[in-house]
Amino acid sequence: MTDPDDSIYKRYINMITNIVVLSMIICISLAFWIVSMTASTYYGNLRPISPWRWLFSVVVPVLIVSNGLKKKSLDHSGALGGLVVGFILTIANFSFFTSLLMFFLSSSKLTKWKGEIKKRLDSEYKEGGQRNWIQVFCNGAVPTELALLYMIENGPGEMPIDFSKQHTASWMCLSLLAALACCAGDTWASEIGTVLSKSPPRLITTWEKVPVGTNGGITMVGLASSLLGGTFVGFAYFLTQLVFVNDLDISAPQWPIIAFGGLAGLLGSIVDSYLGATMQFTGKNIILFF
Secondary structure, eight states: OOOHHHHHHHHHHHHHHHHHHHHHHHHHHHHHHHHHHHHHHHOTTSOOOOHHHHHHHHHHHHHHHHHHHHTTSBOHHHHHHHHHHHHHHHHHOHHHHHHHHHHHHHHHHHHHTTHHHHHHHOTTOOTTOOBOHHHHHHHHHHHHHHHHHHHHHHOSSOOOOOTTTOHHHHHHHHHHHHHHHHHHHHHHHHHHHHHHOSSOOEETTTOOBOOTTOTTEEOHHHHHHHHHHHHHHHHHHHHHHHHHOSOGGGSOOOTHHHHHHHHHHHHHHHHHHHHHHHHOOOOOOOOOOO
């Protein structure tokens, strides 16, 4: 039995902690806003960022990362890395944020999906698929770099992808979308194809049948899943454009973003499989009994 006084005490501590964290977040957001206002005053070519955008860019990644810790999708180092990646992509462009969010949420759900089967196939499978800082930056380092370059080129904010008006920034947007779609495509292929495929995978270089989990092994289910994963991220980017971009009526059509995301997810999965077949070592543990 739990002592009622202990339960009340824990809830009280939890409430106070949440208030302190929220207060710190608001202070950090206001500090960022003051710095951006000061910089825009002394450097006329810099556009100040609204305090609400600062607040959203700090609060939302903190909430998502906290939920990831609770659900065991991230360990503590992965949570810190996720905060950095999430903050930079959110402050740069809300379309970047939603694409990253959909990749993270879908990948986390799929990693936990059919966990018992995956545990039998992979002895290193972690409950919840906890990601550390290395895995976070492997997926998020390139998008983070592109988001920083995007802010240098265009400043924070949403814009239509239109090469006739914003050539360089449009390339950066598509490159960032492609990076996230590739990550999603590869993850979806691994997590779905391993479980649902009825036929053994084939090595992409020789088309020979190989055991499940072999580097470079592909299945038709996995390739279809990678296409769907990239399309899912592209669709999230497209919907955000519809909500936050005002001048879409005088810009190039944005719907090809969805198809671009799907193609990036498929090609990213194929390239990853080829590199796995040619550059990674696949070993098998053998226990000898004497």
